[in-house]
Structures are given as C-alpha cells and as structure tokens.
Amino acid sequence: MKIILADDHNVLRKGLIMILEKAFPSAEIEEVSEGTDLIKKVMKQKWDIIISDISMPGLSGIDAIKQIKDISPHIPILVLSTHAPEQYALRAIRAGASGYLTKESAPEELLTAINTLLRGKKYITPEVAEILAEAYGDDFEKAPHEQLSDREFQVLQLIIKGKTISEISEALSLSVNTISTYKARILSKMHVHNNAELIKYAIDNNLM
Known part of the structure; x- marks a missing residue:
C-alpha cells in the first residue's frame, strides 16, 4: 500500500507517520509540505490514499484536491485540517475529498477513516453530515x-x-x-x- 501525506508542519507529519507505520507496517509512506509537490507526486506515481492538509504554502489544499481528481479521479483523499468542519468541510467534499477530520481527532478515528476510504467508501462524521444536509436541503439559503x-x-x-x-x-x-x-x-x-x-x-x- 502506498500512502502520501501532505502537510507543511514537519512535527505533525512525523507524528502522523509514526501512527501510520505502526498501523500499516508494510505501507510505503511519502511526505510533502506543499500542494505543488503533492501534485507532482500524484502525476509520477499511483497512490492508494492521500492524507492532506487544507492550508499549505502556494497551492491550497482545495485547489490540490481539484487537480488530483482531474489526474486520478478514483484516488481517495482524506483531509486532515486545523480548521473546524463548518469552515472547510463542505468545500473539501465538493472539491472531491472522501473524508474530513480535524487534527484534534483521536488516532483511532484517523485509522478508522483511512480504512473506510481504502474500502472505497466515504468517511463522513456526524458533524460533517449535518453540514452537508444543511447545504443540500431544499430550504437552504447560502450564507x-x-x-x-x-x-x-x-x-x-x-x-x-x-x-x-x-x-x-x-x-x-x-x-x-x-x-x-x-x-x-x-x-x-x-x-x-x-x-x-x-x-x-x-x-x-x-x-x-
């Protein structure tokens, strides 16, 4: 299995890699710190899953998701962000992400989300589900x-x-x-x- 992790915070990346290596000992894990580098990696190789932040230097996570979906439509993308779901979850899902978690999420939830995406399903938390329901409801008026x-x-x-x-x-x-x-x-x-x-x-x- 091949996993790529995109985040501009080095300490956080290293911590996530430790969690991933313990959960998936045979996985090949690579890391990047910018959206443009993530795109380059996706263009060169096939990946089983992408875990990406939203806020990175240069190309934003949202723009990166859109470009990745143009390059490889079926690759699952899990957004792991410091931003609360009500700020970016809807935009991330619309761009093509398969799941959205905050960086405050427990490691167990992160692994559950990853395994869900690897099975070809989306990982939608109750909070994100509520945001989506409001956004696509018949009486929804955009803020x-x-x-x-x-x-x-x-x-x-x-x-x-x-x-x-x-x-x-x-x-x-x-x-x-x-x-x-x-x-x-x-x-x-x-x-x-x-x-x-x-x-x-x-x-x-x-x-x-």
Missing part, C-alpha cells in the same frame, strides 16, 4: 461566506487572522494587485465595508 470562491475564502481566512495584503500576497504566491482584487470581491459579496466588519462576521459565524 454570504458560502458564496465566496475557494480562493476568496482562503484570502478571507488570512485577512481575519490579521495578515496584511503584502503578507497574503507572499503566502499565496500571488501579486498584491490580485489579492487586493480578491479582497474587494470579498467585501462586496459579504456586504461589509472593512476588516473590522469581516472579523465580526467571522466571529459570529464561527469562522475563526
């Missing part, structure tokens, strides 16, 4: 932040963390002008006028 594109939502997350336009530009490897355009779209779509109002919205909607 303002759900109307953002994946890239706009990624920029929003960085803005509410206090990052400047220049810092976001560097983090996402995009120009300052591009980030400024994204910010303008975010403010317009969310019907707010400044960062303070964005942060208030984020707090009220559990996005921080």
Whole structure:
C-alpha cells in the first residue's frame, strides 16, 4: 500500500507517520509540505490514499484536491485540517475529498477513516453530515461566506487572522494587485465595508 501525506508542519507529519507505520507496517509512506509537490507526486506515481492538509504554502489544499481528481479521479483523499468542519468541510467534499477530520481527532478515528476510504467508501462524521444536509436541503439559503470562491475564502481566512495584503500576497504566491482584487470581491459579496466588519462576521459565524 502506498500512502502520501501532505502537510507543511514537519512535527505533525512525523507524528502522523509514526501512527501510520505502526498501523500499516508494510505501507510505503511519502511526505510533502506543499500542494505543488503533492501534485507532482500524484502525476509520477499511483497512490492508494492521500492524507492532506487544507492550508499549505502556494497551492491550497482545495485547489490540490481539484487537480488530483482531474489526474486520478478514483484516488481517495482524506483531509486532515486545523480548521473546524463548518469552515472547510463542505468545500473539501465538493472539491472531491472522501473524508474530513480535524487534527484534534483521536488516532483511532484517523485509522478508522483511512480504512473506510481504502474500502472505497466515504468517511463522513456526524458533524460533517449535518453540514452537508444543511447545504443540500431544499430550504437552504447560502450564507454570504458560502458564496465566496475557494480562493476568496482562503484570502478571507488570512485577512481575519490579521495578515496584511503584502503578507497574503507572499503566502499565496500571488501579486498584491490580485489579492487586493480578491479582497474587494470579498467585501462586496459579504456586504461589509472593512476588516473590522469581516472579523465580526467571522466571529459570529464561527469562522475563526
């Protein structure tokens, strides 16, 4: 079995590898720290499962999932994120992920999720199931932040963390002008006028 782990936190990767090596002694496990490197690995080799973070330098986890599904539609992807499910789970599942867990999940749940995906099934926690039910219900009306594109939502997350336009530009490897355009779209779509109002919205909607 071949497993690839994508996360930009070295200590976390090493801890996960220890868990995986104990659970799957014969598995071949490789690690990358950026979305672009993950794509390169997927293009070169076949993998049985991918375990990926959402927030990585350069290419985001969501964008990486979409590209992977174009390259290898049947490969299962488990998202393991610091973000609460209500922030990114729906976007990850829509992009093509087969499961979503937070990094606070117990090792036992991680292994259960991996084994579920390896059997060709999706791993949906009760919390994520509720989010999906609300999103696809007949009476569902999109919240303002759900109307953002994946890239706009990624920029929003960085803005509410206090990052400047220049810092976001560097983090996402995009120009300052591009980030400024994204910010303008975010403010317009969310019907707010400044960062303070964005942060208030984020707090009220559990996005921080």
